[in-house]
Amino acid sequence: xxxxxxxxxxxxxxxxxxxxxxxxxxxxxxxxxxxxxxxxxxxxxxxxxxxxxxxxxxxxxxxxxxxxxxxxxxxxxxxxxxxxxxxxxxxxxxxxxxxxxxxxxxxxxxxxxxxxxxxxxxxxxxxxxxxxxxxxxxxxxxxxxxxxxxxxxxxxxxxxxxxxxxxxxxxxxxxxxxxxxxxxxxxxxxxxxxxxxxxxxxxxxxxxxxxxxxxxxxxxxxxxxxxxxxxxxxxxxxxxxxxxxxxxxxxxxxxxxxxxxxxxxxxxxxxxxxxxxxxxxxxxxxxxxxxxxxxxxxxxxxxxxxxxxxxxxxxxxxxxxxxxxxxxxxxxxxxxxxxxxxxxxxxxxxxxxxxxxxxxxxxxxxxxxxxxxxxxxxxxxxxxxxxxxxxxxxxxxxxxxxxxxxxxxxxxxxxxxxxxxxxxxxxxxxxxxxxxxxxxxxxxxxxxxxxxxxxxxxxxxxxxxxxxxxxxxxxxxxxxxxxxxxxxxxxx
Amino acid sequence: xxxxxxxxxxxxxxxxxxxxxxxxxxxxxxxxxxxxxxxxxxxxxxxxxxxxxxxxxxxxxxxxxxxxxxxxxxxxxxxxxxxxxxxxxxxxxxxxxxxxxxxxxxxxxxxxxxxxxxxxxxxxxxxxxxxxxxxxxxxxxxxxxxxxxxxxxxxxxxxxxxxxxxxxxxxxxxxxxxxxxxxxxxxxxxxxxxxxxxxxxxxxxxxxxxxxxxxxxxxxxxxxxxxxxxxxxxxxxxxxxxxxxxxxxxx
Ligand code: SF4
Numbered sequence: 001x002x003x004x005x006x007x008x009x010x011x012x013x014x015x016x017x018x019x020x021x022x023x024x025x026x027x028x029x030x031x032x033x034x035x036x037x038x039x040x041x042x043x044x045x046x047x048x049x050x051x052x053x054x055x056x057x058x059x060x061x062x063x064x065x066x067x068x069x070x071x072x073x074x075x076x077x078x079x080x081x082x083x084x085x086x087x088x089x090x091x092x093x094x095x096x097x098x099x100x101x102x103x104x105x106x107x108x109x110x111x112x113x114x115x116x117x118x119x120x121x122x123x124x125x126x127x128x129x130x131x132x133x134x135x136x137x138x139x140x141x142x143x144x145x146x147x148x149x150x151x152x153x154x155x156x157x158x159x160x161x162x163x164x165x166x167x168x169x170x171x172x173x174x175x176x177x178x179x180x181x182x183x184x185x186x187x188x189x190x191x192x193x194x195x196x197x198x199x200x201x202x203x204x205x206x207x208x209x210x211x212x213x214x215x216x217x218x219x220x221x222x223x224x225x226x227x228x229x230x231x232x233x234x235x236x237x238x239x240x241x242x243x244x245x246x247x248x249x250x251x252x253x254x255x256x257x258x259x260x261x262x263x264x265x266x267x268x269x270x271x272x273x274x275x276x277x278x279x280x281x282x283x284x285x286x287x288x289x290x291x292x293x294x295x296x297x298x299x300x301x302x303x304x305x306x307x308x309x310x311x312x313x314x315x316x317x318x319x320x321x322x323x324x325x326x327x328x329x330x331x332x333x334x335x336x337x338x339x340x341x342x343x344x345x346x347x348x349x350x351x352x353x354x355x356x357x358x359x360x361x362x363x364x365x366x367x368x369x370x371x372x373x374x375x376x377x378x379x380x381x382x383x384x385x386x387x388x389x390x391x392x393x394x395x396x397x398x399x400x401x402x403x404x405x406x407x408x409x410x411x412x413x414x415x416x417x418x419x420x421x422x423x424x425x426x427x428x429x430x431x432x433x434x435x436x437x438x439x440x441x442x443x444x445x446x447x448x449x450x451x452x453x454x455x456x457x458x459x460x461x462x463x464x465x466x467x468x469x470x471x472x473x474x475x476x477x478x479x480x481x482x483x484x485x486x487x488x489x490x491x492x
Numbered sequence: 493x494x495x496x497x498x499x500x501x502x503x504x505x506x507x508x509x510x511x512x513x514x515x516x517x518x519x520x521x522x523x524x525x526x527x528x529x530x531x532x533x534x535x536x537x538x539x540x541x542x543x544x545x546x547x548x549x550x551x552x553x554x555x556x557x558x559x560x561x562x563x564x565x566x567x568x569x570x571x572x573x574x575x576x577x578x579x580x581x582x583x584x585x586x587x588x589x590x591x592x593x594x595x596x597x598x599x600x601x602x603x604x605x606x607x608x609x610x611x612x613x614x615x616x617x618x619x620x621x622x623x624x625x626x627x628x629x630x631x632x633x634x635x636x637x638x639x640x641x642x643x644x645x646x647x648x649x650x651x652x653x654x655x656x657x658x659x660x661x662x663x664x665x666x667x668x669x670x671x672x673x674x675x676x677x678x679x680x681x682x683x684x685x686x687x688x689x690x691x692x693x694x695x696x697x698x699x700x701x702x703x704x705x706x707x708x709x710x711x712x713x714x715x716x717x718x719x720x721x722x723x724x725x726x727x728x729x730x731x732x733x734x735x736x737x738x739x740x741x742x743x
Contacts (some may be wrong), residue, residue: 012680019682291525310588329669333686369680371673371687372540374640388581394542425538429546432501432533442505466685467677467716470506477499481527 008340010365015334024160024335031159032326036273039323039379045183045274046264055261056382060317063219063253064307070219070252071298081284088246088331095126098211098244101295102132105242107208113226113233114138115213116154116320117246117299120355123211134211135177135203137232139196146173152336152344153268154322160335163187174199198320200232210240210291214247215319216262217296220255224285224296227276229268234280243291244283248299250307250316262319265381269321302355308404311392315350317382324376324386330369339366346376350389357405358397364415367393398422439453442476494524496561500571500608501533502707507708513735513742514567514609517622522612522630530557536574541675542584548595551579555598563616569638569707570609572608575639579603596615608638609731610706614647621654625738631663631700632730633691633714635707639667648706648730655733661698664692672713688717696723706730 008014018024043049063070075085088094102110110116110127112134124134124145136145143158144151147169151157158166167187174181176474179199185191212233214224226233237243253259265275285294306422307313325331325345340362341352349370353363367390370376376386396403398421400412414422431437475483495518499511511527518525546611554575558564564728566572580603613619632652638644652660671677671687691714695703701724705711708729715727728742736742 012682015680016682019686025686033629326512329671329687330680332681333683367542368676369683371636371669371671371676371684373636373669373673375636375669376668378640391542391544395544396542398542399545421541422543425541425543425546429535429538429543429550432535432550435530435532465681465690466720467713467718468719470712472506473508475508477504477511478529479529480508480512482529485527 008360008362010361011334011338011340012338012365014338014362015330015369018335018338019333020336022122025161025333027160027162028332028335032332035272035326039269039326042268042272042274044266049265052261052265053381053383056265056319057317059253059258059261060319060382061314064250064313064316067249067252067307070254071249073219074217074222074252075221075298077218078284078294078296079222081222082286082481083222083284083296086295086297086369087300089300091121091301094121094246094297095123097126097297098246099130099132100121101114101242101244102127102209103130105293107132109133109135109207109235110209110211110244111203111207111240112136112141113210113212113236114141114157114228115211116342117248118211120248121246121299121301126453134329134448135207137200137203137231137236138228139193139232142196146170146177150337151342153325154343154345154347155325156322160337162193163189166192170195178202200235204232204235204239206264207236207240209242209244210236212237212243212245214245214251215266216259217247217252218256218259219252221283223256223281225259226278226280227263228278228280229271229273229276231278234278234327237280237282238290240291242293242295242331244295244297246297246299248301249303266319266321269323269379269381291469302357304407305404306351306354309354312350312354312389315347315354315389317384318347318351320347320383321381323379323381327375327379328370329373329375329483330371334369339369346370346386347384350384350386350393353393353396357403358393358412358415364397364417366395367391374410407447439476439478443479493522494526495563495565495612496556496558496636497525497527498534498558498564498566498571498575499527500566500568502712503567504710506712507729510567510708510729510731513729513731514565516735517591517731518565521617521619521622523617526561528557528717530709534571534574536571537674539562539574539578539582548582548586551582552595552598554579555602558606559601561605563612564602565612565731566606567609567706568709569608569635569642569644570709572606572611573637573641575606576603578626584640592708605741608642608644609704610648610651611642611644613651613734620650622651622734623655624655624732624734624736625741626655627657627741628702628734629659629661629700630702630704630733631661631695632666633663633670633695633703633705633710634666635705635710636669638706644706651734652704653729655736658733661700663698663703664694670710670714672710674709677713684713685717687727688713692717692721692723692725695725700725702726702728704728704730704733 067106086097127134140158153159170181179202181195216225255281267273331345339348372387397415398418400414535547539547579599586595670691671684677684711727
């Protein structure tokens with residue numbers, strides 16, 4: 001993945017700042033709660049939601065199971081339609097390919113459609129290093145870019161900003177990048193949108209190269225699909241002479257017909273709309289209209305390794321609707337930045353440690369960034385059992401085990417820093433496997449209960465720093481039972 | 493009917509009153525209750541923290557202790573979900589890893605017979621009015637595993653609505669996690685505490701005297717936050733409310 005997030009602290013540390021930032025907490029709470037309620041209504045309108053969810057899951061699983069076949073078919077269809085397909089195994093290779101293609105056109109700036117894949121590989125930074133300026137055209141993405149910030153939500157990258165903050169960013173930064181913000185810009189939605197529109201229009205009319213991602217790629221026709229709300233993406237897809245699309249290999253679906261499912265579930269899950277306002281599809285090139293040159297860069301970057309994992313591979317079904325973020329109580333408090341990746345929230349917690357591996361501090365902490373409440377699984381339109389994958393990845397962190405990295409099977413060692421926990425877990429298991437030992441411990445605790453502090457030392461401090469422990473009872477239940485009901489004595 | 497009470501290690505050690513309440517209610521309904529003394533822990537904390545292999549012997553122990561009963565009843569949604577939802581998965585995984593069928597076979601007789609307490613009352617005994625009397629204002633927090641894994645639905649609420657003398661008030665944001673999540677509370681204590689504080693504030697806003705739930709682990713977290721934030725509201729397990737009568741009222 002991109003170098004942007006290297007050196008991120010582990011999740012609990014990164015979340016600490018967000019939890020204690022009342023503006024951020026307020027912005028996030030307001031935004032996620034509003035969309036949560038709307039989504040619920042939009043989903044409830046469809047009587048066949050359960051069937052659609054199951055169909056989406058099946059289509060994705062089928063496509064992933066036969067990924068090799070569908071990708072080859074896609075390449076053939078795209079080529080037949082006049083496009084060129086490039087294969088990129090990792091971020092560096094993808095960035096090199098895109099930079100090379102832009103240079104071939106002789107241009108030094110590109111217009112961008114909002115895209116997770118290009119953020120994942122850090123394309124903007126890589127292009128900048130080659131002297132190419134990349135302009136984001138999605139409104140929220142523009143706010144993030146102008147603010148020299150990082151996106152904190154899949155769908156609404158600037159969810160952590162309020163209107164006042166956005167006004168300040170526009171007033172300060174727009175002139176550096178092109179048309180300045182109007183004098184005396186107010187922080188109303190209308191004025192902010194108009195400032196962005198004028199700023200962007202200038203760029204749309206000038207640009208010769210567009211760079212996009214895609215929500216879906218149809219193998220049978222070689223068609224790419226982008227859904228969006230603003231129409232800025234469509235400008236980038238149709239106005240430039242050259243279009244370069246960078247897309248993760250898991251985005252392929254077999255047939256045009258499959259879109260009927262996702263074009264219903266995606267908008268309702270993400271923006272709570274019945275239909276997204278702009279659905280753009282493009283197939284290779286045509287003489288009369290749109291870009292004259294089309295390149296498709298197919299990105300692996302850890303995806304085939306993820307596919308090799310029987311439990312974890314379901315994360316590749318994700319259609320990036322962001323519903324799981326909006327219902328996640330942890331995301332709501334920690335904010336998107338704490339996840340150290342362009343993929344925040346529950347999906348980020350299972351995707352990043354698979355795409356990047358669990359070796360770094362942040363990636364080893366992500367599978368624990370959940371209370372396993374299950375709200376994410378409940379809303380996911382392609383039924384990804386996120387809690388199941390989280391627990392599976394926790395196992396990988398603490399116990400190691402076999403994984404596939406860069407196409408080769410390797411056996412991971414347990415991550416550092418879990419030795420004490422592992423010992424405690426073993427000891428607890430030993431005692432819990434022996435009712436007699438458990439009972440002796442309970443009695444000892446009850447007898448000495450007046451000596452127990454209400455706060456704990458060591459790792460327990462994290463608990464008792466903000467919560468009081470319950471008082472121990474005089475007598476554990478099993479002693480009461482035996483006193484009242486008699487019965488067997490101590491076991492084993 | 494002869495059922496086994498699976499009390500869970502947390503309740504046995506810290507909340508024996510919940511166990512006594514369950515025994516009182518079930519016995520009152522004519523059920524013969526046994527407490528197998530060899531029971532310990534379902535292994536949920538191990539499993540959910542990533543120590544699946546440590547949880548397996550505990551699951552085997554569970555099946556040894558509880559095989560042979562007509563039903564196994566537990567006053568904990570999350571431990572119930574561990575047995576019903578995750579034990580079968582453990583069996584499948586063992587099979588997939590080439591360790592044969594033995595774990596799955598051992599768990600087969602206990603998994604479908606395990607019921608969460610309110611589910612057992614409503615679905616198996618067909619009772620919603622247990623004759624309880626509890627003169628307090630109560631708000632109900634549906635815990636995540638009870639609600640999403642076991643699908644308890646409105647069963648606890650139907651039981652609560654039949655309690656005499658009680659006023660039941662709705663909890664805003666009821667279906668949001670309280671932030672306990674087992675070792676999550678330790679590993680991500682800042683976020684966990686923030687979630688707990690929001691839950692407590694929502695409960696306080698209802699004006700209720702009591703917040704009730706069907707799981708003492710969540711109540712421990714919520715209750716610890718309540719006393720720390722010095723709210724007047726108290727956590728009480730639903731079994732203790734249902735066991736309260738005019739002759740023997742619970743506080
Ligand atoms: S995991 Fe599911 S809910 Fe989350 S973004 Fe992906 S598709 Fe949407």
